[in-house]
Amino acid sequence: MAEIRTEHYKSEARKAIKDRTLQGALADVQDRLGKGTAKAYRELPEGPGLRLKAHEIRMQAVENLDILLETLAENVRENGGKVIFAEDAAAAVTECLEIARRHEVRTVVKGKSMVTEEIGLNEALTAAGMEVTETDLGEYIIQLAGESPSHIIAPAIHKTRQQVGRLFAEKLGIPYTEDPPTLTQAARKALREKFLAADMGISGCNLACAETGHITTVSNEGNIRMATTLPRVHVAFMGMERVVARLEDHDILFRLLARGAAAQHMAGYISYIGGPRQPGHADGPDAFYLIIIDNGRSRILADEDFREMLCCIRCAACLNVCPVYGKIGGHSYGYPYSGPVGAVVTPLLVGIDRAKHLFMGETLCGACKDACPVDIDIPRMLLALRARLVEGDRRWNTPPGNLVEKSAYTAWSLAIRNRSLYDGLRWLSAQAQQLMTARDGMIHRLPFPFSGWTRSRDMKPLARKTFMQHWKEMQKE
Amino acid sequence: MLLLEKLIQQAAPLNLPVIPVSGAAAAAAAVSRLVREKNPEWGDTKSVVAWQHPLIEELNLPDELAEHHIPVHMPEATPQTAVSISGQMRTQVVESFIGITAADYCLAETATLVIRSGPDQARAISLVPSIHVAVIALDQIIADLTELYALLKQEPNSGPNHLTNCMTFITGPSKTADIELNMVHGAHGPRELHLFVLIP
Structure with a gap:
């Protein structure tokens, strides 16, 4: 499990508000990505209403998860891959360690994956003596700095170019520079060595396709392609909700994902990966494992009030418009998922009472719903969480709320x-x-x-x- | 031709030059010029790695570049020797500064190349070299994702798994904006992507 620091929300938020560098960075992200996404939706040939269609596709998948996951697993196995269902974080980590042991893995390269942050995979692999390198530039920066991601798709957004310059000078031994292209080139060089030497590549999964038995990975840097093409073994981690039925369902979802995440028309790289290198094919890993993780998602699925949250495709569009995230930044949320998505998902994963500040702190202004590529009604769920907190709910191990407040x-x-x-x-x-x-x-x-x-x-x-x-x-x- | 215009227009903001060329001879000359003009990123010696593919073989690049002493590797995989060939291929891919591939399709709407893995279609050739050169025929340009998914399902020889175990969409060169949202090309994948469209 990732470290849970949701109790420190208020003090972390106060610190963040006083941090002038962070305030500048957050304003910049929201100004550029937030506005860019809104514009990209307006320019859709089908209009912003396409998000409603996307919602329908995702909801349909979530409501048929049992069948879709079975079909996906069957088809991945047919493609030559291995599929493992993991009930919780500990099981997923254990499976991965076992795979690493079986394939005598010493070095690991990783593509950015929120679900592996959620299960605390890096710590476990490192503790088992492996060298784990994050390869997304932002993730690499925060790994070198020993920090945690502060934004779902731009994890190092809280760091200035000067901070990155000093970090790289210290850790990579390059002369100090604050020029982003030079810094990027330094990371490119260091990580190229890692990619070429790695035994195992680890990726997340953006949206699997049940009918063909493929996961998909999305990046702009190409690091996930490197991590899933060059090493001998590829292990992909997937939250159990990240699947759709048909190939054509990806059409709208990928177009909206690119717009929501980075105001692009299409992500730089999207790969469909169905299994290991096929017999006779030129390259690719010898073994492919797909680990499908529950870790509390079944409980979300079982609750009609919160099931809709499983439609989320983790694009971070809601972070880029949220007035609260825009002030307190990602670290205040005390868990890998920040912003409006974090304010709903984190309490559902770690405990409503334990993470209550997250949903109490949001404003209910509705900006997140308008920015969401799959039109998730986050404000409705923030309210529903508040109601559960007050009334208590045995299914969520939440006792009835503060008696003084109630009286x-x-x-x-x-x-x-x-x-x-x-x-x-x-x-x-x-x-x-x-x-x-x-x-x-x-x-x-x-x-x-x-x-x-x-x-x-x-x-x-x-x-x-x-x-x-x-x-x-x-x-x- | 309308699709080609759309493609060129969509590719421009992505830093993706789309170069229409009439006939194989002109294409060979253009690719050869590119190979000669560009400099390697990681060493001093120039070598090129390319798919074995009719569109590329037609360019006759090994001969074209021989007089400039630039080797063109065209690795071959066979079912029996896949692993050992792969080792040799890996070295060639890592040492080459330009990788040349064809593509299955190209989507005009988003300037996206669609590339499936195959016996002679190494995934690494469009990924590891610093510059990726893609060569497609005009009739491989299609409208958008909707058309692609429909076509994939209708291909006669595709079998139950019409995607192969790896299908990649490539839209422009590798890029990142992880340092203060500054756009930088060449994060991990190719720094440059050049797309040649063969006009019959």
Whole structure:
């Protein structure tokens, strides 16, 4: 399992907001990718409504997962590949270690894969004595720096070119430079050696195709092609929801994925991989394994409120428009999945109560839904998570929420239904707030237990006269 | 010809030159000029690795480049000796600075090459050399993904698995924007991609 740091959301967020470099980087990402994606949708020949069709395709697949996964496995096996179903992170990691042992693997090159971050694969392989190299440039940078990804598709977006320059000077022994092409070339050279020497390549899976028995991998750099073409063994990891029925389903999904992820018309490289090198073929790995991971996804599938989240294709479009992600960055979310997708997926994977800050912290503004290439209703699920947190749910091991908060709301609901009680409370508040209103006419600090409200914003005091008082006066005139 | 125009237009912002050439002789001359003009990325010696494919064999590149002392490897795989040939092929691919392939299709809508693996269609040749040169015939240009998927399903000789174990879509040269969103070409795959379209 990846380290879970969701409890530190608030303190991490506060730190991120004060980090001026990070604020600049986040603003840049959102300004360029967020706006670019919206424009790319508008320019679709079928119009932005194509996202609804994509939603339908994904939902259909999610609702028929049992059949699709069986068909996929059968067809991959027919192509000569091996398929393993792993119930949880530990099982998936164990399977991979066993494969590595069987093939006497010492060095591993990896393409970027969120699900391997989720199961903590790198740590396990390293602990078993293997050398693991991340090969996506962003992932390589953060691996060298010993950090975790802060964005689903641009993992090193929080690092400046100067930081990367110093990092490469130290770790790769090149003269300091902050020129992105020179830095990229240095990584290209270092990683080329790794690719050529590696025993095993590890990739994720963007969208498998059940009817043909192929996984697909998508990249712009070509690193995943290198990792899946040159080493002797290829192991692909796939979250069990990442499959569609037919080849033609990929048509709309790939076009939207490229737009959502990078405002492109088409990703640089898409590979369909169905198994190892076929007999007589020129090259490719000798062995191909597909590890299909559940790790809590069955529980999401079983819950009608959250099943829709399994449509997600991890493009990160929602991160690029989210006002909360845009301020607090990816690390605050305390788990590999950040932004709106993280605010829903992480609590469902690690525990609703444990990761409650993630969905409580989002604004419900709806920008993520408009940006989503498969039109997932993330705001609806954020609300549903809040409801589960308050009401409790045994299926999710979530006890009923804070009793104090609950009784406060019960009292409030009684008070607002009683005219004289309400008026009395209002009068009391009006008196009390006079003492708290500063000279500029705003309240800067409320006393406990309301102090949280004014920690990062001022409050406007109640109006001198209520609407009802105004109304009565107007009636008299 | 409309599809070719569309392809050229879509390829431009991708840093992907599409070069229409009339006939094999003109194509051979153009490819040969490219090989002579470009410099190797990793060493001083020039060599080229290419698929054994009718479209490429027609260019007669080994002869074309012999006078410039640039070897052209065209590795061959056979079922019996696949593994050992693959070892030799690997060296040739790694040492070559230009890889020349054909393609199954090219999608005009997105300027995407579609390439399936095969006995003489090494995956590494379009990937490991610093420059990828692709040669296609005009009638291999099709409209878009919709047409591609329909065609793949209808191919007469494709068998139950019409994709082979590896089918790759290539749209432009390798690129990254992982350092401050600066677009840089040549992250891991080819730094340059040149697409020659043979006009009959």
